[in-house]
Amino acid sequence: MIFVTGVSGLVGSFLLSALLERGLPVRALYRKQPPAFSGAERVEWVEGDIRDALGLRAALEGVTHVFHCAGLVSYAPQDEELLLHINVEGAANLVDACLERPGIRLGFVSSVAALGGGTTPGQPETSGPLVLDENSKWDLGAEHNAYATSKYLGELEVWRGISEGLRAVMVNPSVILGPADWDRTSTRLFRYAYNEHLFYTPGRINLVDVRDVVDALLRLTLDTDYSGERYVLNGGSLPLREFLTQAATCLGKRPPTVAVPKWAAETIWRLEHVRSLLTGARPLITKDTARAGRRATEYQTRKIEQALGMQFRPLPETIRWCCAGLKQSQGVAA
Template sequence: MILVTGGSGLVGSFLITELLGRGLSVRALYREKIPVAAHPGRVEWVQADIRDVLAVRAALAGITHVFHCAGLVSYAPQDEEALLRVNVEGTANIVDACLEQPGIRLGFVSSVAALGQVPAAQQQAPGPLLVDEQAKWDLGAEHNAYATSKYLAELEVWRGVAEGLWAVMVNPAVILGPGNWQRSSTRLLRYAYQEHRFYTPSTMNLVDVRDVVAMLAQLTLNTERSGERYVLSAGSLPLRELLTQVAACFGKRPPTVPVPGWAGEVVWRLEHVRAVLTGARPLITKATARAGRRPLEYRADKIRRELGQEFRPLPETIRWCCEQLVANEQLGG
């Protein structure tokens, strides 16, 4: 019996499909409502909050493998406490519950945001910055709240490993998939569909959700590896090129007006003030305004080498996402 947390999210929902395709029994956690078309009759859905210690313990009864996909992604300043409660405390609860049942295997979905900094010497060198699993977290550097929460969540998993837990972690780049049109990375596709004119001169590392769940499942179910983490990234694209490809798939006009760095600095400050005064989520934050100004490449050589698998090409992923969104009639809003 497999437990999936965050079963209604992008990664969780595709992971459930992957596990069912393997003929496995699946129990999945949800917070508010069971997703539409969520494999009726084939998944044991359990309403639970990962911050609830007793609910987590009960959910793990009879479980052999746990895939911890639940988490909060936000760069809004008002969500800093929520990020710690969900991403850190929630992960600690999962780890503690797993430790109470020896033999459980844990697959944890982290993020490239939890990786450490590029060495100072490399920052001075020309060309793109290269980051892999060996990067070291600099406690003295400035980190946004989301990155900090994922790093601290990883520390909870490492603690579990030190206490005897079998666990692996994956660190995906921005995950592309036909998810909720209003949430997560799918909003990038929505932005292109709505024919916005502006883009920032930044670069994004991307990966197909189908590759994420397939590699996570294989690491957790089919290998004996433990105490390891793996970068998952199919490659990088300038944001303008990504949006242009998406717009072409939808038959829309691509963005053409670059936003200079100084303008981004002004906008995130104004958005911060608006968010504090109104409680609304900022459209752009300090972290998102400054992200990707210098090309950064997350190296996924380790997962390629150990599993002998390649990632889907990004143009294929983008085309698939757009086609699925059209077929599922999710466009609009």
């Protein structure tokens, strides 16, 4: 029996379909309403919340494998406490529930944000790329955004479980691309391109296909005996302008042409912060999103390539696949 959290999210929804394609029995956690999709009737649905420790313990009755895909991705200051509740407390609850049932195997979805790479106060920015892999250490003296901190602390809960005998593997994907609700997380990048915004920030973005993430997570958790390991998943990086141009072209829209200088981005996020404080609305841009990608970061993927013989899909192929799926699911016209 397979137990899955976060099935309404991008990774969880694709993972659920992949498990059903394998013909495996699946039990899935939902909060308000189970997602509607082909094959949903074959899923054993459990209403609950990742923050409910007692509910999780009951949900793992008879379970052999757990996939933890639930998590909050947010850079809004209003969500800092919620990030800790969901990404850290939720992970701790699930690890504790797994430890109560010896023999369970856990596949945990983390993020490259948990690898570190924060900025150190007082040190000037460098022009060279930052290279990170599974062995990168979290710098406690650096400045990390609240999302990255929550993912790092969530990983620590899994390491705690491993030290107590839990068999677990973790994957650390970069920005995950897939044709999902474009009002949420990374898919909003496609909506930005579709709406023909003129502006872009001159940085780079690391991306990975959701199908590659699901494939690696499934194989590591179900088809290997690896434990106590984490694996970086990254299909490559693109300048943000190039990504938006490819997306806009696929969607039949005009790509952005005006670069936002650093000083302007710094001004905008400060104004947005004041507006959000006065109105209670979420800021359209935050300090973290304004500065994202300013320093090129290279994520090494040799470990997963060697472990599974894996090759990541080319990013242009992924972008075209996402655009085609969004045209169909969102009802947009090219």
